Amino acid sequence: MEAKDALGMPETIHKVAGVRVRFAPSPTGYLHVGGARTALFNWLFARHHGGVMILRIEDTDAERNKPELVQGIIDGLQWLGVDWDEGPFYQSQRTELYRAAAKKCLSNGSAFLCYCPADKYAGGDYAEPPAQDEEPKGGGPRRVTRCSCRDGKPSTQGAKPAIRFKVPVGGTTKFVDAVFGEREFSNDEIEDFVLLRSGKGDEEFGQSMYQLGVVVDDIDMRITHVIRGADHISNTPKQVLLYGALGTTPPFFAHVPLILGADKSRLSKRHGATDVNMYRAEGFLPEAFRNFLALLGWSAGGDEEFIRTKDLIGKFSLEGVSRTNAAFDRPKLEWFNTQYLQKLPIEDLLPEVEKELKGSGLWKPEWAARAAPGADGRDHAWFSKTVDLLRPRVRLLPDFSSWSRAFFSDEFTRDAAAKEKFWKDPKVPELLAKLADALQKLTEWNHDACDHTTRAVAEAGGVKAGLLINATRVAIVGQAVAPPLFDTMVVLGQQRVVRRLRDAVAGFGQA
RNA sequence: GGCGCUAUGGUGCAACGGUUAGCACGCGGCCCUUUCAAGGCCGAAAUACGGGUUCGAUUCCCGUUAGCGCUACCA
Numbered sequence: 001m002e003a004k005d006a007l008g009m010p011e012t013i014h015k016v017a018g019v020r021v022r023f024a025p026s027p028t029g030y031l032h033v034g035g036a037r038t039a040l041f042n043w044l045f046a047r048h049h050g051g052v053m054i055l056r057i058e059d060t061d062a063e064r065n066k067p068e069l070v071q072g073i074i075d076g077l078q079w080l081g082v083d084w085d086e087g088p089f090y091q092s093q094r095t096e097l098y099r100a101a102a103k104k105c106l107s108n109g110s111a112f113l114c115y116c117p118a119d120k121y122a123g124g125d126y127a128e129p130p131a132q133d134e135e136p137k138g139g140g141p142r143r144v145t146r147c148s149c150r151d152g153k154p155s156t157q158g159a160k161p162a163i164r165f166k167v168p169v170g171g172t173t174k175f176v177d178a179v180f181g182e183r184e185f186s187n188d189e190i191e192d193f194v195l196l197r198s199g200k201g202d203e204e205f206g207q208s209m210y211q212l213g214v215v216v217d218d219i220d221m222r223i224t225h226v227i228r229g230a231d232h233i234s235n236t237p238k239q240v241l242l243y244g245a246l247g248t249t250p251p252f253f254a255h256v257p258l259i260l261g262a263d264k265s266r267l268s269k270r271h272g273a274t275d276v277n278m279y280r281a282e283g284f285l286p287e288a289f290r291n292f293l294a295l296l297g298w299s300a301g302g303d304e305e306f307i308r309t310k311d312l313i314g315k316f317s318l319e320g321v322s323r324t325n326a327a328f329d330r331p332k333l334e335w336f337n338t339q340y341l342q343k344l345p346i347e348d349l350l351p352e353v354e355k356e357l358k359g360s361g362l363w364k365p366e367w368a369a370r371a372a373p374g375a376d377g378r379d380h381a382w383f384s385k386t387v388d389l390l391r392p393r394v395r396l397l398p399d400f401s402s403w404s405r406a407f408f409s410d411e412f413t414r415d416a417a418a419k420e421k422f423w424k425d426p427k428v429p430e431l432l433a434k435l436a437d438a439l440q441k442l443t444e445w446n447h448d449a450c451d452h453t454t455r456a457v458a459e460a461g462g463v464k465a466g467l468l469i470n471a472t473r474v475a476i477v478g479q480a481v482a483p484p485l486f487d488t489m490v491v492l493g494q495q496r497v498v499r500r501l502r503d504a505v506a507g508f509g510q511a
Numbered sequence: 512g513g514c515g516c517u518a519u520g521g522u523g524c525a526a527c528g529g530u531u532a533g534c535a536c537g538c539g540g541c542c543c544u545u546u547c548a549a550g551g552c553c554g555a556a557a558u559a560c561g562g563g564u565u566c567g568a569u570u571c572c573c574g575u576u577a578g579c580g581c582u583a584c585c586a
Contacts, residue, residue, distance in 0.1 A: 026586045061585055118584050145582095162584050180516075189514050189582090197584040210586045234515060234581040255516090257579090262522075264578060292523095295535095299524050303534040322517095322524080325579060329522045332536045342549070393548045422546080469545045481547040 019051025020224045023077075023084070024214065026058045027069040030275040031076030033328060034229060034259045034267065037293045041256055042227045043082040044294065044316035054221055055087035058214070060207045062092075076276040081286050081309065086221070091213050098208035101216045101246060102163045102196040110245035111195055113161035114149040118198055145191040163196040163205065165242065173237040178225075178254035178318040185237040193238055211235065215242040223251050227318075230255040230325075254318045257297045257325045264327050272330060283397030284333070285352060288340035292333045296326040306339055334395065341391050346384055353387050353400050360401035362408045376493070386491050389483045406477040407491065414504070418480035422470040429508040431461045431468050432475055436501035442494065450489040475504035 023039040025031065031039075046053040055077070059065045074088070091098075105111035150166050167190045174184040197206030208216070218226060233255050243250040261271035273279060279289055287309055295305060299322070300315040307315065341349070357363035366374035373379035390404050406412040422428075435457045442449050458468040469485050476497050482488060489497050 024586090028586070058586060064585060114584085116584090164584090183515085185515080191582075194584050206584070209584065214586090229580090230516070231580050232586090235586090257517080260579070264522095266579075295523065297523090301525075303525065305524080305535055324517055326524090327522060329536070332523065335536055338549085392550095395548090418546090466545055473546065479546085483547090485545060 017049070018224065019046055019049040020054065020222050021046050021051060021227055022054035022056050022087075022218070022221060022223055023082070024056040024058050024217075024228075025073050026061075026064075027066055027073065028061070028064045030069065030277060031073045032267075032274050033276060033279075033293070034274075035073075036076060036080055036082075036276045037259055037296055038227065038229055038256060039077060039082045040080065040290060040293050041298070041316075041321070043084075044313055045225065045227060045318065046085075047313045048316045051224075052086060053082075053084040054089070054223070055084040056089045056217060056221070057087075057091065058210065059090055059092045060098075060210065060213050062207065065092075072277060076280070079280045079286055080276065080290060089217070089221075091208065091217065094213075094217070095207060097220065098212050098216050099196060099205055102205070102208070102212060105165065105195060105242075105245050106163060108245065109166070110241075111163050111165050112147075112150045112152055112192075114147055114164040114192075114194070115159050115161045116147065116149060117159075118162065147192040150192060160198040160200075160204075162194050162198040164192045164194050165211075165238070165245070167192050167238075167241065173240050175236055175240045175250060175253055177233070177236075178252055179321045179323060180230075180233065180255055183233070183236070185234075187237075187241075190237055190241070195242075211238050211242060215239050215246065218251060219243070219246065219248050225252045225254060225318075227254045227256065230257050254321065256321055257323055259296055260325050260327050262327055262329065264325070267328060271328065279333075283356065283399075284337050285340045285344075285349075285397070287344070287348075288337040289333065291340070292336045296328070297322050297324075306336075306343065338395055341394050346388055349391065350384060350387060352397060356397040356400050357408060360398075362401055362405065364408075376495075382491070389487055389491055393481065393483065403479050403481060406479070407488075410496070412478050414474060414478035414507075415480065418474045418478065421480055422467075422474045425463070425467060425471070427461060427463060428467075428471045429505050431457060431463065432471060432501050433505045434461065435468065435472060436498050436505065439489075439494065439501070440498045445490065445494045447486045447490055450486040454486070472501070476500045 021042040023035075023042050025035055025039075043053050045051070055074075057070055057073075059067070059070075070088070077083075102111060106113070146167075146169070147164055149161075149164070168187045171187045172184050173187055173190070174182060176182055193211055194209045195212040196208055199205045217223075236253055236255075240250050259267055261267045263271070267274055273282075276289075280286070290309055291305075291307055291312065294307070294312050294316075298316070298320050300307070300320055354363060354368075364374060364378070365371055366378060367380055367383035369380050371380065373382075386407050387400070390400065390407065394400060394404070400408075435454060438453045438457050439450070442453060454468055454472065455465045458465040461468070470480075473482055473485050473488070474480065476492060477488060492500075
């Protein structure tokens with residue numbers, strides 16, 4: 001006998017060998033965070049089971065597609081670290097497959113030629129046009145299409161027909177969903193949906209419609225688990241019917257809840273960035289973003305939240321997927337990012353910082369892993385130590401180029417607000433000058449030596465150490481906010497610190 | 512409008528008939544302190560509402576309400 005789980009589904013739905021899943025975006029926009037999460041779940045599932053991940057581009061609507069957007073989607077996936085084993089396949093190049101399938105449905109009586117005018121909703125079977133996705137929803141009564149062409153009479157001469165699926169009258173269509181359980185839909189609620197568009201010009205038929213394309217491809221690509229957004233739940237019975245018409249058994253379905261905006265309404269630009277590439281541009285760490293996304297609509301069951309990707313893969317299961325839509329909570333994403341910035345093994349963080357510095361032109365090749373030290377003695381070890389010093393305060397990657405600039409470059413400016421805040425005491429110039437003298441004499445350059453020297457100068461000058469410390473920070477890194485001063489001094493080096501102090505003192509004379 | 516899905520603090524998740532309803536983000540306070548973070552401690556904050564079922568409901572059932580989804584020759 002077969003083992004069943006809590007939902008009464010075969011145990012095998014959760015651990016099948018030979019798993020094949022796919023992510024099937026449509027190039028009508030960028031990679032949306034919702035799509036990214038779907039891609040991630042598919043990927044985690046595939047990797048967890050040692051299965052195959054497929055990328056398929058669903059570009060069957062020539063009018064809405066923008067081929068140039070495909071690259072953006074691919075870039076987004078790559079940044080996210082979601083890779084695939086097969087594809088990308090383009091549905092626009094598989095037209096014959098769909099036409100053959102549609103004709104098969106035609107010949108076995110599960111579809112019919114529809115001569116209704118292609119210009120929307122003019123067919124008369126609709127009481128009125130479907131509400132477009134705008135605010136004033138509702139509207140008058142609308143009913144399900146039972147197309148009058150289904151009995152094969154009109155055959156308006158000359159007009160090119162589309163192929164519609166002949167949905168059974170009466171009865172129900174059911175399927176098993178790994179997250180929502182058993183679902184059953186009344187066939188009378190399902191319209192006679194279009195399989196193949198009517199042909200244009202001298203074409204017999206046009207491109208496939210979504211329902212046909214997914215099913216034909218999922219069969220052809222031997223997809224075992226269809227993991228997609230919950231917005232497809234109501235499409236599923238149509239597809240199940242199609243599987244039957246094509247003589248095959250449907251795969252397992254797993255619909256994952258949607259990601260909504262902070263106010264729980266449909267996620268839109270109004271809520272902030274919805275394009276994954278925007279998060280890359282802002283400087284989030286991909287692994288942090290992945291961790292955050294994974295926890296939107298899924299949990300391993302426990303309380304852990306900081307879960308590195310390899311553990312995500314180990315723990316991922318469809319059983320942990322929630323049925324509730326989740327709100328995209330940006331503050332939490334930022335928290336994940338700072339957590340990763342701090343907790344990542346330094347070797348894992350360094351490459352990201354390197355990319356950032358290269359992008360801002362601050363990178364020096366001698367900081368690379370096996371490069372020889374630069375003229376100033378800085379090498380990979382220095383770079384690593386510096387990044388390590390900086391990272392507790394960094395929130396986004398670009399911080400390494402902005403307020404951290406003075407650590408990587410001698411060309412930096414001193415923040416006006418910082419000067420205003422910490423240089424206002426009239427004794428500052430003199431103190432900084434004395435500190436420069438004292439530090440220059442040091443024969444050993446380390447944290448404690450800097451510490452003692454600075455405090456001694458402060459004491460001799462009759463001020464609290466904090467005053468000198470803060471003033472010095474502004475002088476040598478130009479920022480009010482920076483790592484602890486003496487660690488900073490060590491990393492910058494004696495020469496630079498002294499030079500910057502003197503430079504700062506000189507600046508007072510001019511101002 | 513029809514059909515469907517969902518409903519634990521503001522947010523993300525735990526608790527899958529019996530807990531003082533747990534964790535995290537965010538928020539407030541305190542500690543630490545050399546700026547700012549980080550970190551530590553403390554605190555405010557939830558089972559949408561109404562009916563059932565049960566010895567006992569956050570948990571199971573029904574209704575209401577709300578949100579979301581689908582309702583195209585879009586995907």
